[in-house]
Each structure stands twice: as C-alpha cells, then as structure tokens.
Amino acid sequence: MPNVIVNRVAEFLKRYPPFSFLSNEELEKIATSVEINYLEKGETLFEQGDPPSPHFFILKEGEIHLSENQTTGEEIKEYLDEGDVFGVLALLGKRPYVLNAKISQNSLIYAIPVQVFEEILQSNTRVALYFAAGFASGQVVVRQDLSQGQKARGILKSKSRDNSLLIFSDQSEIRYSEKVLTCNESKTVQEAAQLMVDADVSSIIIVDQAYKPKGIITDKDLRTKVIACALPGNTPVAKVMTSPVITSKKDSGFSDLYLTMIKNRLHHLVLTEDGSDQSAICGIISDHDVLLSMGNSPAVLIHGLLNTLDVKEMRSIRDRAGQMLAYYLENEVSMDFVASVMTEINDLIIQQALKIAENTWAAHYPEVSSARYCFLALGSEGREEQLLRTDQDNALVYEDVDESLKPVAAEYFLKLGTSVVETLLACGFESCPGEIMASNPKWVQPVSNWENYFSNWILTPTQNALLSASIFFDFRHIGGSSGLAEELSLFIYESVKKKPIFLNFLAQNTLATPPPLGFFKNFVVEKSGEHRDQFDIKARAIRPLVDLGRLLTLSHGVIGVNNTFKRFERLAELEPSYKELFGQAAKAFEILIRMRAIEGMKNGNDGRFIHPESLGKLQRQLLKNTFVPIAELQDIVKVRFQLDHFGK
Incomplete structure (x- = not known):
C-alpha cells in the first residue's frame, strides 16, 4: 500500500478509540495491514451465523444496518456510522456473527486483521479495557471510549486507594459457580458431552486425582474439534481438551479476573486455591457470570437500552444509571470516563426514542419519511458533558425537499422531534426553559434554513445572536444522517473564516x-x-x-x-x-x-x-x-x- 494511503488510513484511525490509544509505530503497523473495502448499497458484508472473519471493521464512510433474523423477517438492531467499530466478536471470542451487516449506503470499510491486532490487545491494557464492555454484553458495535484517560480524580481523592479499574467494579462480590463439572482423562468425548447435557452447562474441566485442572472442553470445542473433524465418540477427552488451563485465584479482584478473560479471550475462567493450575479447583466464572456481577454497570445498562423500546423500562434504566453515577462520584472515578459512559447512555435513550417516533409516524407520511434527517444534541449533551438529567437542549435538521413536499416534511419532522422530546421528559429529563427543543418548530428546519440561521448569527452578531451561537455551535449528531451534521459544521467554519471579526464579538x-x-x-x-x-x-x-x-x-x-x-x-x-x-x-x-x-x-x-x-x-x-x-x-x-x- 503506498505511503500516502497508509498515512491517510492512520490519520483516520487515530481519531477513534481504540486506535487513538496506540503509539505511532503501532498505528502505522495497523494502517499498513488494513484492507480497504468498498461496498455498494444492497451488498452484504457478513450474515448471521457466518464464521468470523479474520478481520474486525471500522466504518470509514457510508452507512451500514446490522439486523437480526426473525421469523417475520429481519429486524434492524443497529445503524452504523463513521468511526463505529464492529465485528469485534472475531477479535474477542471468535464466535459466529450474531447479526447481518447490510450496506444501506455506499460504504468504505477498513478491515483490521485480527492477527496483527492480537499482540496489541495482549500488551495494551487500555485497548483491552476498551473492548471489555462489548465482551461482557455480546455487543458487536463499540462506539465510545470507555477507558481511563485523564488520571485526575478531583475532590478529596484518597491517594491510598487504587481506583484505576473501578469502572467495572460496582458489585459487593463476584458471582461464580463453586460447583464445577469435572471428569478425569479416562473419559471419552461422548461421555463428557453427556455429562455437560445432564448438568446443563457449556464446559467441563478435566482434572487429575488431586482435582488439579489438566484441560477444559467447551461446547465450541465439541463443535470445532469433534463434530467438524468427524472424530468418533470414543475419542479420549485428552485428545481434544484445551491445555494448559488458564487459571486465577478465587479471591482475585473483579477487574483482574475480567481482564484475564479479556486478554485471553476466554468464556470460562477456572479458579483455583492458589491461582495456578497446580492447585485444586474451587470454582469457575463464565462471561455470563461477569455480566450478572456487573449490576448497574455500563455494559448491562447499555445492553438493556439496546433491547427495549418500552419508555417505562428506559426510564428505569436511566434511574439505575443515576445510581451508577452516584457510585462513580463516591469512588472518584475519572470524569472523562464517567462523562463518556453517561453520554453513551443518554445517546442511546435518544436513539431509542427516535425509533419509537419513526415507528409511530413514518407510515403516516410515506412521501417524506425516507428523507434524510439528523437529530442534534445541544448544550452539555452536545458536548458529552451531561451527567445529571438537567434540561434538554436539542434540535432537528432535515434535507431540503421539493417545494410541494415542504409543508408535509415540516409536519412530519416536527412530530418526530416532539415525540423524542416527550420520551425524554418521560425518562426524567427536564424541559428547556427557553424552548430550545425539537418540539419547537423554530428548531426543526431544513438544512438551508439552518444555514441561514448560522449565517445571520455570524454576519449580525447581536447579543441574542451570540447567545444562540454559543448554544448551537456545540451541536452533535445523535441519530439519523451524520452527513447533514457534517455539512452544517463545514458551513459554519467556512462562514466564520469569511468573517473572522465574528470571533472578536464572541x-x-x-x-x-x-x-x-x-x-x-x-x-x-x-x-x-x-x-x-x-x-x-x-x-x-x-x-x-x-x-x-x-x-x-x-x-x-x-x-x-x-x-x-x-x-x-x-x-x-x-x-x-x-x-x-x-x-x-x-x-x-x-x-x-x-x-x-x-x-x-x-x-x-x-x-x-x-x-x-x-x-x-x-x-x-x-x-x-x-x-x-x-x-x-x-x-x-x-x-x-x-x-x-x-x-x-
């Protein structure tokens, strides 16, 4: 790949985590190995049930829908946008894809080879932490930087306490199973499989006479090493077990256990008395146990939001997020992480509210429901700094439509915006005293009108114009087409460049x-x-x-x-x-x-x-x-x- 292309790829990647955590040397190595794929609208990148690719992906430009096969057809679960990292199960667990990836707009995709990235995953704890939430909840898309960035801890920090991994530890104790299914090396795979069926578990540990772990067989091993290879049922378990067994001490901290599973891409971690495979087994922890142990953790709350359109349940999850926030504040977790988590949760509530709105109104306005639009967060949420459920500031921009459709488009998008505002109110967010919300017709406009707004504020910087500019300059795309937000951003900066004296007024x-x-x-x-x-x-x-x-x-x-x-x-x-x-x-x-x-x-x-x-x-x-x-x-x-x- 020519150096100029490698440099462009590296420049793009370093804007997004986990690539933003890499050194220049690591980034160049990744960029050099990237495969650049162009797919047209209607094509499929992968399908549900397909074996994992040797790559995971980041969307450079375009739009991709992730959908799940249902008896009634496909149900869209995710709308991917620029910078979204997906297909990470190939990296974390090498499991089959759980969703379909359909190209909804012509897209440019960077495919990152798992093999090249594995060494970084092993050595870079920050990268491992980034993928942790996705690993626990089975997500295939990771959007936010859920790592520890700034190390400042703020008010009254106790220097004697190590908070570096409190981000994953809001439970009083780790839940794990003390009853571990085991067998000795004399058993056959048929016998081991029957024991797993009888116990209704997905793994069995092979032990010696002293109950020390010698190997492990999982459901996946039975599929890939026995069935796929057509081995007979009387094959000794020693022939197919994974050995040696990676182990940890049962009283290790939650974060240590979690990171061991992340770095080794384990779905089961065996616990022993002294933490080595030379002592007796005393328990086993699965990735499901991890998820249950996390309580009001980001992974659990995000997973819950992704799987509900019930407003009462969304309100309940946001209430739990408030409890999580209280925990983070009490334990002085770094604010960049806290703000990142709360932003992701708030964004998801808005995105689910948009789905509710579209489900309610799109069928009533078929002439304009396919028009591109972008829901914008303003103020503290636009800046990714809204921790508490303060008053909401938002707006909606949609593409210009034919003259004959303008009244219909205005009506449809106002109803969309109003529906989202009402959902946010039901979830505990306050109404904006200044009515700067997507329920106000003034702030639900086609892109040409928004450009006029910004142009007037910049060309005629009255006190009211400067106040509006300070609010609306912080807009951020939450749902819909990010291209409209980018178009508006470029217009603003070009306008400011043409009239630099505006900055003196500002x-x-x-x-x-x-x-x-x-x-x-x-x-x-x-x-x-x-x-x-x-x-x-x-x-x-x-x-x-x-x-x-x-x-x-x-x-x-x-x-x-x-x-x-x-x-x-x-x-x-x-x-x-x-x-x-x-x-x-x-x-x-x-x-x-x-x-x-x-x-x-x-x-x-x-x-x-x-x-x-x-x-x-x-x-x-x-x-x-x-x-x-x-x-x-x-x-x-x-x-x-x-x-x-x-x-x-």
Missing part, C-alpha cells in the same frame, strides 16, 4: 460573565430570589471555561471537537507554549462538573446553585483554585482579540 461575549470572587475573595452569590446567598457554579465557573474552550478552538478552525476536555487537550497540542495552562483548565473543568454532579445528587436537583458555607475548607479552596486558569485564559483572550479597543 470573545467579548465570553468575558461578559462577572468574576466568581468579590473584592475580599469571597464567592459572589445571588443577591435575591429563590437562590439568594447561593453560588451559581454553572454561570460563574463552568460556562466561562466552556465558552473559552469553544472560542479558542473556533479560532484555530478545529472541526468536530465539542467536548470541553478534548478542546483543551487539542489546544495544548496547537499551542504548546500554553500546554500547562490548558491542562490546568481541563482539570479545573473536571473538578467543577464533579462538584456540580455531587451537589445535584445530594440535593436531588441540577446542582447548579451551591451554598458556599456547606462546603468544607478543602472543597472551598479547590473551587477557588479552578478560577485561576479561567482568569488567565480570559487575560489571553483579552489581548489576542484586542478587546480593550474592540467596539470603541
């Missing part, structure tokens, strides 16, 4: 927030109203950092980075002279959204207003420390955009 607006501390270094609190004597952590601390991150990335022409953490990480790369300051800003933002989430969970609200006297001395000081990078960045903005002279 910078001026960024500094409009009053300072969080008064003359005597006390918190500036509300003077009247419902929240009198309370500190507004959103308006005075979180929003300034969000606005600064947005402004500075816009000024660099960075496209597709909405998350405030990631914006500051990107800025540190673009401006190495300010690397430390941007790092401090990212950590400050983490502390602030953690503190807000903790306050919200404690008080049963959105956590926006805090009584300063309720904070401990260390918490008060930590909060004040977050204001330092805000002030420094505001000073930089003031000079960079010449705000002392601007507008005079």
Whole structure:
C-alpha cells in the first residue's frame, strides 16, 4: 500500500478509540495491514451465523444496518456510522456473527486483521479495557471510549486507594459457580458431552486425582474439534481438551479476573486455591457470570437500552444509571470516563426514542419519511458533558425537499422531534426553559434554513445572536444522517473564516460573565430570589471555561471537537507554549462538573446553585483554585482579540 494511503488510513484511525490509544509505530503497523473495502448499497458484508472473519471493521464512510433474523423477517438492531467499530466478536471470542451487516449506503470499510491486532490487545491494557464492555454484553458495535484517560480524580481523592479499574467494579462480590463439572482423562468425548447435557452447562474441566485442572472442553470445542473433524465418540477427552488451563485465584479482584478473560479471550475462567493450575479447583466464572456481577454497570445498562423500546423500562434504566453515577462520584472515578459512559447512555435513550417516533409516524407520511434527517444534541449533551438529567437542549435538521413536499416534511419532522422530546421528559429529563427543543418548530428546519440561521448569527452578531451561537455551535449528531451534521459544521467554519471579526464579538461575549470572587475573595452569590446567598457554579465557573474552550478552538478552525476536555487537550497540542495552562483548565473543568454532579445528587436537583458555607475548607479552596486558569485564559483572550479597543 503506498505511503500516502497508509498515512491517510492512520490519520483516520487515530481519531477513534481504540486506535487513538496506540503509539505511532503501532498505528502505522495497523494502517499498513488494513484492507480497504468498498461496498455498494444492497451488498452484504457478513450474515448471521457466518464464521468470523479474520478481520474486525471500522466504518470509514457510508452507512451500514446490522439486523437480526426473525421469523417475520429481519429486524434492524443497529445503524452504523463513521468511526463505529464492529465485528469485534472475531477479535474477542471468535464466535459466529450474531447479526447481518447490510450496506444501506455506499460504504468504505477498513478491515483490521485480527492477527496483527492480537499482540496489541495482549500488551495494551487500555485497548483491552476498551473492548471489555462489548465482551461482557455480546455487543458487536463499540462506539465510545470507555477507558481511563485523564488520571485526575478531583475532590478529596484518597491517594491510598487504587481506583484505576473501578469502572467495572460496582458489585459487593463476584458471582461464580463453586460447583464445577469435572471428569478425569479416562473419559471419552461422548461421555463428557453427556455429562455437560445432564448438568446443563457449556464446559467441563478435566482434572487429575488431586482435582488439579489438566484441560477444559467447551461446547465450541465439541463443535470445532469433534463434530467438524468427524472424530468418533470414543475419542479420549485428552485428545481434544484445551491445555494448559488458564487459571486465577478465587479471591482475585473483579477487574483482574475480567481482564484475564479479556486478554485471553476466554468464556470460562477456572479458579483455583492458589491461582495456578497446580492447585485444586474451587470454582469457575463464565462471561455470563461477569455480566450478572456487573449490576448497574455500563455494559448491562447499555445492553438493556439496546433491547427495549418500552419508555417505562428506559426510564428505569436511566434511574439505575443515576445510581451508577452516584457510585462513580463516591469512588472518584475519572470524569472523562464517567462523562463518556453517561453520554453513551443518554445517546442511546435518544436513539431509542427516535425509533419509537419513526415507528409511530413514518407510515403516516410515506412521501417524506425516507428523507434524510439528523437529530442534534445541544448544550452539555452536545458536548458529552451531561451527567445529571438537567434540561434538554436539542434540535432537528432535515434535507431540503421539493417545494410541494415542504409543508408535509415540516409536519412530519416536527412530530418526530416532539415525540423524542416527550420520551425524554418521560425518562426524567427536564424541559428547556427557553424552548430550545425539537418540539419547537423554530428548531426543526431544513438544512438551508439552518444555514441561514448560522449565517445571520455570524454576519449580525447581536447579543441574542451570540447567545444562540454559543448554544448551537456545540451541536452533535445523535441519530439519523451524520452527513447533514457534517455539512452544517463545514458551513459554519467556512462562514466564520469569511468573517473572522465574528470571533472578536464572541470573545467579548465570553468575558461578559462577572468574576466568581468579590473584592475580599469571597464567592459572589445571588443577591435575591429563590437562590439568594447561593453560588451559581454553572454561570460563574463552568460556562466561562466552556465558552473559552469553544472560542479558542473556533479560532484555530478545529472541526468536530465539542467536548470541553478534548478542546483543551487539542489546544495544548496547537499551542504548546500554553500546554500547562490548558491542562490546568481541563482539570479545573473536571473538578467543577464533579462538584456540580455531587451537589445535584445530594440535593436531588441540577446542582447548579451551591451554598458556599456547606462546603468544607478543602472543597472551598479547590473551587477557588479552578478560577485561576479561567482568569488567565480570559487575560489571553483579552489581548489576542484586542478587546480593550474592540467596539470603541
């Protein structure tokens, strides 16, 4: 493959986990071995029940539907989009495909050889963790970075506690079976299979007289080593068993057991007294046991959402996600991971709500139901930072249709948007006080109208226009066609490039927030109203950092980075002279959204207003420390955009 193509492949891959975790050398090795496949609409990549390919896949461009065979026909389970990694069962378990992969739009697919990737999976714990949730729940698509990125732990972290793998450990104890089906080496495969049938289990351990494990036979072994090879039933078990047996100590931590299974792609892990195969068996844990042990874990909740369109059940799962969030906050799990998990759960609720809406309304509007549309998350959800069920901000864009169909399209897509908003309300999300929701006709528009909106905001930056820009510039595609969102993003950045003075107005607006501390270094609190004597952590601390991150990335022409953490990480790369300051800003933002989430969970609200006297001395000081990078960045903005002279 020519170097120029390898470089393009590597540039694309490094935008998405798990490839973003790789070194340049590892990435180049993967990119060199990638097979590039172009498939046209209507073709099939793989079918349910097919043996696994020696590759797993990442969608470069286009759209693929994953469907499941039903007695009444195929049922679509997943809509794949750019950057989605799928077919991972070939990597994790070498099982047959559980879904069909049908090309719904002409698609470019990168096929990653499993053999090349296996060495990385063994040596790179971060990559193994990334695939862990998919391994436990049997998913074939992984979208989010579910790894540990930033190591900051925020408020009052106990340095004596190792939280590096708490992401998978919210249960009081690991569930495993102490009753292990065993036999000795004198048994035949026919006898072993009958024992498995009688016990209704999928594995049997071959042991010696001291009950030490010598090998293991699973259902898969019987299929691939006995039936497929036409071996007779009187074949000794020793001929087909997998040996030596990978073992662990029964009182090992959940994360250690889980990672052992991930790295060795095991569906069963044998537990022994001392953790070696030289001591007696005392239990066995299966991937199903792992799933049950995870309780309110990301894998379980995501799996539940993927398999329901019942709004009450969706509400229940989101309630459980709140319990998981409380656990993560209590145990000070890193906020980039927490935000990533909560975003994935919120996104899935919206995606399932869209399916409900389409099922309800599409048949009533056949003329326009096939038109492309994109559901957009705005605000904190658009930035992948919504931890609590605060008020929803969303919108809907659809492709321009023929003049005669415009009224019908407007009616149909408004009903879709309204249905989604109602589902979110039923799931506990609040209504937006400013009516910035997909139930408001103003924010359900064809792409040409959206371009007019953004063009007017940029060309005529009034106070209201700047407020709208600050909300809508953070949009993120959740469901429907990502191409419409990309088209809109490119339009915005081209428009800003044509009128760079808009950034000066935006910078001026960024500094409009009053300072969080008064003359005597006390918190500036509300003077009247419902929240009198309370500190507004959103308006005075979180929003300034969000606005600064947005402004500075816009000024660099960075496209597709909405998350405030990631914006500051990107800025540190673009401006190495300010690397430390941007790092401090990212950590400050983490502390602030953690503190807000903790306050919200404690008080049963959105956590926006805090009584300063309720904070401990260390918490008060930590909060004040977050204001330092805000002030420094505001000073930089003031000079960079010449705000002392601007507008005079």
